[in-house]
Amino acid sequence: MTWSATARGAHQPDNTAFTQQRLPAWHPLLSASITLPLFFCAGLAFLGLGLGLYYSSNAIQELEYDYTGDADEGSCATCATEDQGRAPPPRCSCSWYFTLSELFPGPVYLYYELTGFYQNNRRYGVSRDDAQLSGLPSALHHPANECAPYQYSAGLPVAPCGAVANSLFNDTFTLWHRRQPDAPYVEVPLDRSAIAWWTDYHIKFRNPPLVNGSLALAFKGTAPPPNWPVPVYELSSDPNNTGFVNQDFVVWMRTAALPTFRKLYARIRQGNYSAGLPSGAYRVDIAYNYPVRAFGGHKLLVFSNISWMGGKNPFLGIAYLVVGSLCIVMGFVMLAVYIRYQDQDDDDNDDE
């Protein structure tokens, strides 16, 4: 790869601005006089943005509950002790009671949060077959090798194959509300539609073509993932929400970036609850299926609302405030240096 310029003939070189390295150019200089106002302006702008972000983040309410049950408190403790065995664990249910003294402004979102769960583990992350999930019949019966050991189950191809699908979160929640202490609990409608990315739900994930109008027949000759109690075509009774296009499934298949993650479970925005959760007593019935204690994890339920800048995240606001004030401090430092330097410069000039 040793290149050398070939000798040019002995003729007059081209006289263009480019060849003579004399192209017209702008010569910016990072001198103090230019950067000083820049620093002050940036500092002020950042402070303003930071304040806005900080307050809007603080306005967001969050309510969370760890229902893992390893602290021997709450009704989930019993379920927790039962799940010592590996998956699939025995079915168990427990409840979480809480009261709101004032309105929890809407729209309210219900998340589940898992900790210590490495969805970003490489072997876990690749253990899926996107072709299968996009409804390709050939891929349905011949899952990708990456899915091993969840590729074949008892000789039948697993659909959906792979570790990600196999470990689908299967706790379910129902929310009950009681306005008065004696009144019966009323179920709060949870909107479980449109919780996944629109593109994922409508384009990326597709069911295999129906056979005789039946999804079950389309999946004929495949086995459900070992941990699943039901086959994929029975995930929901709604034909638009079952099979590979089940919203919970699609949400789960978008693997999280960090070992602690939240995923959206439902939105509360219907009927009386469109403005938020009114005050009163609440109960969440939890179908406790998902074993987390085996890997030292926790599971949490979170109610939260959002602002214009998304969910609760004070980091951005604080960071903006810090950087803004740093800019201003540095601006002052530079101003000091600049003034000193100017003096020196004048002295130098006097000497001449």
Place this chain on the structure above:
Amino acid sequence: MDCSRARALVRRFCAGEEDWVDSRTIYVGHKEPPPGAEAYIPQRYPDNRIVSSKYTFWNFIPKNLFEQFRRIANFYFLIIFLVQLIIDTPTSPVTSGLPLFFVITVTAIKQGYEDWLRHKADNAMNQCPVHFIQHGKLVRKQSRKLRVGDIVMVKENETFPCDLIFLSSNRGDGTCHVTTASLDGESSHKTHYAIQDTKGFHTEEDIDALHATIECEQPQPDLYKFVGRINVYSNLSDPVVRPLGSENLLLRGATLKNTERIFGVAIYTGMETKMALNYQSKSQKRSAVEKSMNVFLVVYLCILISKALVNTVLKYVWQSEPFRDEPWYNQKTESERQRNLFLRAFTDFLAFMVLFNYIIPVSMYVTVEMQKFLGSYFITWDEDMFDEETGEGPLVNTSDLNEELGQVEYIFTDKTGTLTENNMAFKECCIEGHVYVPHVICNGQVLPDSSGIDMIDSSPGVSSREREELFFRALCLCHTVQVKDEDHVDGPRKSPDSGKSCIYISSSPDEVALVEGVQRLGFTYLRLKDSYMEILNRNGDIERFELLEVLSFDSVRRRMSVIVRSTAGEIYLFCKGADSSIFPRVIEGKVDQIRSRVERNAVEGLRTLCVAYKRLIPEEYEGVCGLLQAAKVALQDREKKLAEAYEQIEKDLILLGATAVEDRLQEKAADTIEALQKAGIKVWVLTGDKMETAAATCYACRLFRRGTQLLELTTKRIEEQSLHDVLFELSKTVLRCSGSLTRDHFSGLSTDMHDYGLIIDGAALSLIMKPREDGSSANYRELFLDICRNCSAVLCCRMAPLQKAQIVKLIKFSKEHPITLAIGDGANDVSMILEAHVGIGVIGKEGRQAARNSDYAIPKFKHLKKMLLVHGHFYYIRISELVQYFFYKNVCFIFPQFLYQFFCGFSQQTLYDTAYLTLYNISFTSLPILLYSLMEQHVGVDVLKRDPSLYRDIAKNALLRWRVFIYWTFLGVFDALVFFFGAYFMFENTTVTSNGQIMTTNSHMMFGNWTFGTLVFTVMVFTVTLKLALDTHYWTWINHFVIWGSLLFYVVFSLLWGGIIWPFLSYQRMYYVFIHMLSCGPAWLGILLLITVSLLPDILKKVLCRQLWPTATERTQNTHCPDSSPELAPAASLQSPGALGPRPTAALRDAPTRKVPCVLWRSEEYAVLLPTRASPVTVTVPAFCRDAPT
């Protein structure tokens, strides 16, 4: 016969080399010698095919791949690629395979194309028709079918197809003229001679009847050396034996001139011709930047390995809990479970290596190569370095050393032809102490009244009148000048006595000057015809002298002689040479007067030669003749024997007089040297000339100044004292003031009293270099180096070519390891050009040998200034930024990936998508830095030229020192931390609760790991590109285009890449990730914040450093920054010489940066030194400010 042949064969193959390598025997025209002649060993010769190509069609792919993978970097990437293929790694083999494939393919195509061109050239050459004689008839055949022993006919203006022994020409005297322009660049016509016994064979039939054998040495690459012997068998039984020398040899590649046709016999063919043997490439020189680059690479390799090791160890520590190694949701396959633990650990280690291998990018090598290759065009394109007179521009033979031009600390320059014009003019001659000066000193032109002579001393007497004429005759006869054929001169024929029509050609310009000078004094050399030299004397009579012998010039003897017989039958030996080689051999003549005159002339910088003669009586001549003949016929050690013979012949001479020839200084040589010295470069002059001449030149070009205290380390002094004492005395003198000297040196004002110049001659140098008996030679060398280091200028005179290289080597390997540059124009400078870090050839009058062997060639010495101060400076800052920036951006790239391992269970999960991993270095961030490294000018060309001291800012590899490297690396680490943890905290809440998403009102969706990576990547691409934008000082439209263009390209690419489900991909993990990220407000805010935070420290550092500790370059930038535009006006006016006149002082006052250069050398100082040359009154403007010397 058969028996002996078999024996010979056995001997040849078994007994080994000494028997058959010595010489070869050629049967001219394939005719066996008559029986009874010596039995020769038959040898197998190659055919006349020239193969300069490296590959054939069949072996191209394997051989080229082998060549390419011999480079350590390519091999490393190949290994990484293979590892990716073999084991289960986080990234697909495409990520490293594609760039590697790209690099390998591009290089292979380029080399293949070059080789194809070579094949074409080879074929054209091998198939061109050649005439040769078969059975007395002329036959045309392809050149490649030519065999050793064939008799070839070559016509005028044809090139010789192989190395031939010249048998005969159509000229009666058996001579032919040849130019070797394509071999060594000397365009003058050289005369070659046929031997007496074959020159009569003029026709095809005749030549076929020639019966002869030739014995000669095996081929060797020296173009000017050849020994052989021809045996011509005639009817007589005894063969006639004649010596063959290089004057009988016609080399392949040379062209026949002025001769209708010649016959010759092929002796070396194909790859054995001297031209082919000279093809061999020079050893590769590597620049200091490349060396530091390799050191940094090793550092990064260590970082890479330690990263991989740390991660592997942590992985196994972390996994020691079984639920982490294999949680229920992520179980292993049976085969994975059974894998040996150590094997697993090893593959994990390799996988980590693969994951982090981008820290050493393939693209850096490609970019560096491209930068050097493309960048070197700016040198060849430079108009300022184009010489109008000769029509030559600068040449770049090695683009690998561009940046080394900005690092030069020592310049070793030749004197003649480099500092001086090598354009000789006859100044005066001194006969018997009387000085003669020709009236009109016009180079090459003679005015009609050319016979006028100024007598400086008293008019000569009658006896000296005779001596005077003898002296002129000696000058007319003792030379090797040729007269160009008048047939080719257009226009009416000049009358022979006018002498105007004579055009003299010689390899030595001194000789031409002398012959021309003598012509002006009344004696005209007309021509050499049938070994009679004809001269036209003052009375208009033609005198004829028979040329008996020429004892040619060589650099060891430093003289030449001719033996001639006058018409009266008297035999003279005329000898002409350097004073030191003539005076010891003189027994008569006014030695003292002539010596004083010679010394006076030498001090004035004139080249002096002494002329002596002796008269030989016929018996003496017989002896001389025999001596020479014996030496000439010798096959072995011919050189040595000839030298001995010359030594014997050239003695007991009678001194006639001396000549003085002026070699004018090259235009602006003094300015250039002054600028280079101001740039902190030490200039040494190495010359073969004598001390006085050389010292005068040094004064003239202001290497030595009035205040310079000269220290002499010459043979004369060493004879008086011992070397030991001299050295110690000198070092004491020098070291006493060295403290103050170094300080002055840095202030750029070395007008101080303690300014030393050292003069050393070749003999003294060899004494210093010679190891002493007790083996402590290093001692003297150290001492000598110490002295040299403290001298501002060193002059080495009386240097043999090899000694020049020795000096360069001595400095090169001294303990500071300075970067050296050698510049010269002649063949005697080649050794030092090859030895120095950077070799520069001046495309001069002495042929192109130096230019061909150099790394760069320039037409004039003055171009060195722009070459170093402007181009060298630019290339250095460009490439150093390129190297540092590449390491920086790859730290930014890979460090977040390393951090991510701590959050993904050390599972080698990549942070970025495959496409991003692949394209980061080859498309998103490649063009801006490439264009930066081609276009950047941190200060303008004019400023660099005007203020040479800026060169000191980058001396000693300043921009690639460890401190700078560590700063860049830490900046990279800091930025990586900002990217990663910035994104991390945006995904992970710092307060009690934690959430793994960013939510927006419109698309309240959660983001996964690919969004995380894309966020980091986006911030990174922007930061890294903007960092380069901050470093750019020279924003042309091209810079704008590539910087903003690559950012735009990144965005467009990401939109496309995520916007479509690509059918050829087995995964769709990037689908809509980028678009979703951009649809979320906090992501924008986060990107803005993180970019700002990453760039802040660098901005702060830049501004503070500029204010508090500005370098000279930064000061210059400040004063030339656009908002202080009033200063630009006088600067511009200063450039044009016309505007300078009215108010130079005002211009100086307005531009503070120029005060340093202008204070220095006034021409009076120069004038005081040499009162005869420059009048002190005329020049008061600082000399360097003038555009051309008046």
